[in-house]
Amino acid sequence: MSKPQPIEYDDASPDVRAVFDDIKTSRKVKDVNNFWKYLANDPKTLRRTWESLKDVMAPGALDPLVKEMVYLAVSVTNGCGYCIASHGAAATKAGMTPEQFGELMAVVGMANETNRLVNGYRVPIDPAFET
Amino acid sequence: MSKPQPIEYDDASPDVRAVFDDIKTSRKVKDVNNFWKYLANDPKTLRRTWESLKDVMAPGALDPLVKEMVYLAVSVTNGCGYCIASHGAAATKAGMTPEQFGELMAVVGMANETNRLVNGYRVPIDPAFET
Amino acid sequence: MSKPQPIEYDDASPDVRAVFDDIKTSRKVKDVNNFWKYLANDPKTLRRTWESLKDVMAPGALDPLVKEMVYLAVSVTNGCGYCIASHGAAATKAGMTPEQFGELMAVVGMANETNRLVNGYRVPIDPAFET
Amino acid sequence: MSKPQPIEYDDASPDVRAVFDDIKTSRKVKDVNNFWKYLANDPKTLRRTWESLKDVMAPGALDPLVKEMVYLAVSVTNGCGYCIASHGAAATKAGMTPEQFGELMAVVGMANETNRLVNGYRVPIDPAFET
Amino acid sequence: MSKPQPIEYDDASPDVRAVFDDIKTSRKVKDVNNFWKYLANDPKTLRRTWESLKDVMAPGALDPLVKEMVYLAVSVTNGCGYCIASHGAAATKAGMTPEQFGELMAVVGMANETNRLVNGYRVPIDPAFET
Amino acid sequence: MSKPQPIEYDDASPDVRAVFDDIKTSRKVKDVNNFWKYLANDPKTLRRTWESLKDVMAPGALDPLVKEMVYLAVSVTNGCGYCIASHGAAATKAGMTPEQFGELMAVVGMANETNRLVNGYRVPIDPAFET
Numbered sequence: 001m002s003k004p005q006p007i008e009y010d011d012a013s014p015d016v017r018a019v020f021d022d023i024k025t026s027r028k029v030k031d032v033n034n035f036w037k038y039l040a041n042d043p044k045t046l047r048r049t050w051e052s053l054k055d056v057m058a059p060g061a062l063d064p065l066v067k068e069m070v071y072l073a074v075s076v077t078n079g080c081g082y083c084i085a086s087h088g089a090a091a092t093k094a095g096m097t098p099e100q101f102g103e104l105m106a107v108v109g110m111a112n113e114t115n116r117l118v119n120g121y122r123v124p125i126d127p128a129f130e131t
Numbered sequence: 132m133s134k135p136q137p138i139e140y141d142d143a144s145p146d147v148r149a150v151f152d153d154i155k156t157s158r159k160v161k162d163v164n165n166f167w168k169y170l171a172n173d174p175k176t177l178r179r180t181w182e183s184l185k186d187v188m189a190p191g192a193l194d195p196l197v198k199e200m201v202y203l204a205v206s207v208t209n210g211c212g213y214c215i216a217s218h219g220a221a222a223t224k225a226g227m228t229p230e231q232f233g234e235l236m237a238v239v240g241m242a243n244e245t246n247r248l249v250n251g252y253r254v255p256i257d258p259a260f261e262t
Numbered sequence: 263m264s265k266p267q268p269i270e271y272d273d274a275s276p277d278v279r280a281v282f283d284d285i286k287t288s289r290k291v292k293d294v295n296n297f298w299k300y301l302a303n304d305p306k307t308l309r310r311t312w313e314s315l316k317d318v319m320a321p322g323a324l325d326p327l328v329k330e331m332v333y334l335a336v337s338v339t340n341g342c343g344y345c346i347a348s349h350g351a352a353a354t355k356a357g358m359t360p361e362q363f364g365e366l367m368a369v370v371g372m373a374n375e376t377n378r379l380v381n382g383y384r385v386p387i388d389p390a391f392e393t
Numbered sequence: 394m395s396k397p398q399p400i401e402y403d404d405a406s407p408d409v410r411a412v413f414d415d416i417k418t419s420r421k422v423k424d425v426n427n428f429w430k431y432l433a434n435d436p437k438t439l440r441r442t443w444e445s446l447k448d449v450m451a452p453g454a455l456d457p458l459v460k461e462m463v464y465l466a467v468s469v470t471n472g473c474g475y476c477i478a479s480h481g482a483a484a485t486k487a488g489m490t491p492e493q494f495g496e497l498m499a500v501v502g503m504a505n506e507t508n509r510l511v512n513g514y515r516v517p518i519d520p521a522f523e524t
Numbered sequence: 525m526s527k528p529q530p531i532e533y534d535d536a537s538p539d540v541r542a543v544f545d546d547i548k549t550s551r552k553v554k555d556v557n558n559f560w561k562y563l564a565n566d567p568k569t570l571r572r573t574w575e576s577l578k579d580v581m582a583p584g585a586l587d588p589l590v591k592e593m594v595y596l597a598v599s600v601t602n603g604c605g606y607c608i609a610s611h612g613a614a615a616t617k618a619g620m621t622p623e624q625f626g627e628l629m630a631v632v633g634m635a636n637e638t639n640r641l642v643n644g645y646r647v648p649i650d651p652a653f654e655t
Numbered sequence: 656m657s658k659p660q661p662i663e664y665d666d667a668s669p670d671v672r673a674v675f676d677d678i679k680t681s682r683k684v685k686d687v688n689n690f691w692k693y694l695a696n697d698p699k700t701l702r703r704t705w706e707s708l709k710d711v712m713a714p715g716a717l718d719p720l721v722k723e724m725v726y727l728a729v730s731v732t733n734g735c736g737y738c739i740a741s742h743g744a745a746a747t748k749a750g751m752t753p754e755q756f757g758e759l760m761a762v763v764g765m766a767n768e769t770n771r772l773v774n775g776y777r778v779p780i781d782p783a784f785e786t
Contacts, residue, residue: 038253085260093526116732210734212381232435247338318703324500512603513632649736
């Protein structure tokens with residue numbers, strides 16, 4: 001056996017259940033997503049990741065929708081299929097409209113293109129950007 | 132000679148000057164950044180890239196600050212030093228506060244981390260994300 | 263036809279069979295994995311890749327388990343699904359415990375996160391690391 | 394101003410100083426690296442990152458040298474110059490020999506190569522790796 | 525609903541139909557690929573992407589087969605499954621032989637390997653490459 | 656000491672000198688590039704990498720200029736500064752014109768853009784590409 005398997009609530013240790021409960025309460029959902037069920041194989045990483053995400057994604061200087069769209073932009077750049085699906089759903093839940101999604105993808109596409117044009121043309125940083 | 136060299140306005144062809152003029156007028160700047168001076172080696176790519184960027188970064192369903200922050204998020208993920216410097220400056224000019232920058236980096240960091248946790252644990256997409 | 267197809271032993275040329283035989287003997291397996299059956303479309307690349315891998319993954323200053331875990335860490339970072347599956351299996355065969363897998367993923371995740379924090383904050387290399 | 398600047402101990406808030414002190418004590422060093430001085434611009438991210446790294450890099454099922462080498466492997470794959478320099482130094486401090494570094498790089502190189510051969514040949518996962 | 529859905533010709537707006545018609549005429553195909561049906565959710569991005577691709581992939585200083593092989597090389601490096609499938613088909617249609625495909629993959633693999641060896645060994649650029 | 660250092664011919668072991676001599680003869684150059692001087696820290700990787708590159712980059716079904724341009728495309732996608740500089744020089748030496756370079760960069764840029772549009776729109780592979 002080498003493929004990781006999900007851990008369901010009923011089979012989980014008290015440590016894992018405590019995290020699952022907090023996720024369900026915080027997000028007002030009946031069950032946690034697969035991501036958490038797989039991370040539950042390592043309770044320490046499960047807890048640390050959840051605590052970190054809860055902090056980082058909380059409303060602050062940036063609102064939750066912007067944060068979800070940034071998360072989606074990174075996931076699209078990295079080609080993480082699961083993350084695109086889950087954060088696409090989260091962004092939609094946070095209010096992303098189809099027009100916003102379209103513009104987000106357009107920006108992500110252009111950024112990935114110009115990042116490489118810069119690399120290829122070996123463009124040096126303008127002195128104005130160094131201060 | 133194989134290293135690309137920048138093309139300054141005074142040495143540029145009419146085609147290139149027309150694009151440079153439009154950039155300077157649109158952005159209310161006295162000179163264009165190095166990115167454009169290097170792209171000027173290929174006038175067709177210069178024009179296409181500028182026209183595309185002007186469209187994509189214009190205010191729309193997403194405001195310009197959000198677009199600049201997404202651009203920065205992608206550039207940070209890809210490790211493009213020039214793009215991080217130039218779009219960091221652009222985001223600041225568009226109003227990004229240090230607190231917003233801090234939260235942006237925190238989201239970008241977490242997304243890059245969890246993208247790999249998902250890969251490593253081989254997490255399958257939840258059926259709820261497939262509709 | 264443009265999709266590559268696997269080449270099975272019975273349909274393989276003597277060159278390809280020789281490599282397949284060496285893989286089967288070296289690894290004490292009855293059949294080679296899909297990776298080799300697809301690479302067999304290019305016998306030169308098949309042989310070169312096998313010879314290189316055999317050298318690189320052999321016990322040396324690093325033991326085989328560490329090498330397999332490093333291979334897995336790279337594959338997770340790149341998001342190569344097949345490689346994560348095959349080197350996850352290989353690492354398990356080489357003795358990786360679930361606890362080691364959990365810690366490996368935690369390190370891979372953190373490295374991907376801090377790599378981007380470094381990019382975003384444009385952190386210059388400390389002089390102490392330059393010697 | 395848009396380029397992040399480092400925050401030195403003498404200019405740091407009590408929150409930041411507390412983290413710097415913990416880093417200096419834990420690692421038995423006189424000053425913290427640039428990474429921490431730049432992260433100090435966002436005290437919450439500074440603290441969270443330090444606490445996470447301290448946990449993740451602690452001796453466990455994997456020894457610290459293996460963890461540092463995995464960190465280096467990821468950083469090399471992502472092309473993060475600062476991280477390669479700092480974790481190269483950390484791995485050396487943890488006992489990595491030049492022979493081990495050479496083998497580590499060889500594995501990282503081969504993994505990056507075969508990850509792409511797999512992508513290009515569109516190799517499907519063997520059923521044996523799906524359990 | 526958060527998962528993007530394809531837009532078929534019969535359900536498309538006049539703007540989208542105009543682009544679909546141009547693709548079908550230019551490429552002499554009866555229907556457009558899924559890529560265009562999904563992009564049709566954002567008619568502006570659909571049009572801009574099609575116009576850009578038509579320009580960039582047209583015969584010029586590089587012939588179409590070389591351009592398709594470069595497209596494939598980038599897609600393999602990024603691990604984009606759809607792009608590998610569609611540009612693999614396009615390269616085959618443009619005349620790529622199995623031998624050329626094999627050599628292309630070998631070059632892509634080696635480049636990905638040596639890119640990381642360079643990163644890991646922190647190789648400075650030779651002065652001869654700076655002019 | 657943790658930063659790799661170059662090994663010059665005069666300080667090299669007979670094994671390393673033999674590879675250096677072969678590089679100099681094959682490429683008709685007076686000295687080897689920094690890449691080889693750094694790889695010389697690990698004579699086995701030096702030899703394997705040189706032998707592999709010599710095979711892979713030799714004229715075959717693809718001519719050397721196409722191979723160098725593909726190498727450059729991959730290096731630009733990965734953002735490897737040294738590789739962009741060295742393979743840019745090699746491509747120029749092999750005959751790449753400024754027009755070809757411009758078109759190459761345009762293709763690389765578009766491929767990186769559309770790779771992400773595909774990811775973001777979650778485009779499924781057309782059945783026609785699966786055979």
